[in-house]
Amino acid sequence: MSSGVMEEGNPTMKLYSHPMSSCSRRVRLALNLKGLKYDCINITSAGDPELLKVNPMGYVPALVDGTTVISDSYAILLYLEEKYPLHSLLPQDLTKRAINYQVASIVSSSIQPLQNMTLVNYIGEIAGPDEKLPWAQHHIRKGFIALEKLLVSYAGKYATGDEIYLADLYLAPQLDNAINRYKLDMTEFPLLISLNETYSKLPSFQQVMV
Template sequence: MASGTGEVSKKLKLYSNWRSSCSCRVRIALKLKGLDYEYIAINLLKGDQKSPEFLKLNPLGYVPVLVDGDFVVADSFAILLYLEEKYPQHPLLPKDLQKRALNYQAANLVSANIQPLQNLSVLGYIHEKLGPDEEIPLAQTHIRKGFAALEKLLENYAGKYATGNEVFLADLFLAPQIDGAVRRFNVDMSEYPILSRINEAYKELPAFQDAMPGKQPDTPPEARA
């Protein structure tokens, strides 16, 4: 459970999975904003996401799902924007319009062009149709393509973090994506100096590290950091 107190924040429930990078983005945001929440683990390998109870929350059957009182919102991008508007502490978006657009672009590059091609359902389909030996190469191909694009996108803007010297929305998408690329898919990060540098900076931030896959309540013992 994240740190923080308050009658309003106690209403928050996060349906999450330890290895889900989409869930990790939201966990980082909740920690940055100091919001207390109840962690509800969804075991994707056992099919918890297909249960009637979960499908009432998100008919698509994906994590994360955030419950705030009687309001339910699914999809990490939507959840993050909801949290940003309702809980303005530690803003996730810069005031500068162009820098804000850059954050949207980097975040969307991860969420729409990299992550979907490495998720469990896609890899399972590849496993079934093409064989298990094709899963990792497919994920690596799309991760490398996306990372190359991010290097070009951020080369004139990156500071200590993705879009300068403050943590913003893009960082919440990049941190779990880079972590997964290295730990799950054995991507060589030496080709991506900007991403490698900012990833080292993320390792200094408790809100990021506490949200990583290796430190969640449902993390298997063998995967704990």
């Protein structure tokens, strides 16, 4: 899979990814929005030898850009923003920029790790299978309460205005997980529902959220 056009003379980047990984989806969204060409290598096992050569932790995403190898979605996104500034992932306004950082932190630190399938399956093993869904829903809901309140003063068409920024790249995959994988009741989150509906209509997001 590839998307967009890279700077002339640069080799195609490689992204080690998994279709259902929200961390990988963030990076794929950024690459698509920036119009960067890349080969998407889908990994089905954390023990995949090819992945381990790039990231000994065995996690996706991992990006190879020439001789530069980067793991962790946040590090990759900041790298892409600095090296390929076309279609900036961060607003110029410092307050809105800080809100984007905060949204990214809430999703990546306070929600996503606690609803990760590895942890959810472990909860099922130690507490019983009936506890898996309530566990995930509880932690997602807690984070969504914070996000709904945080964004009410900043949202426009997208999370922090009328341009797609870093916050949107984190929100879209997390909303998809909450709604489609964990069946969270979204009634109390009208702003997040509205954002999710907007994301679902964008071709650059449709390519990734499948």
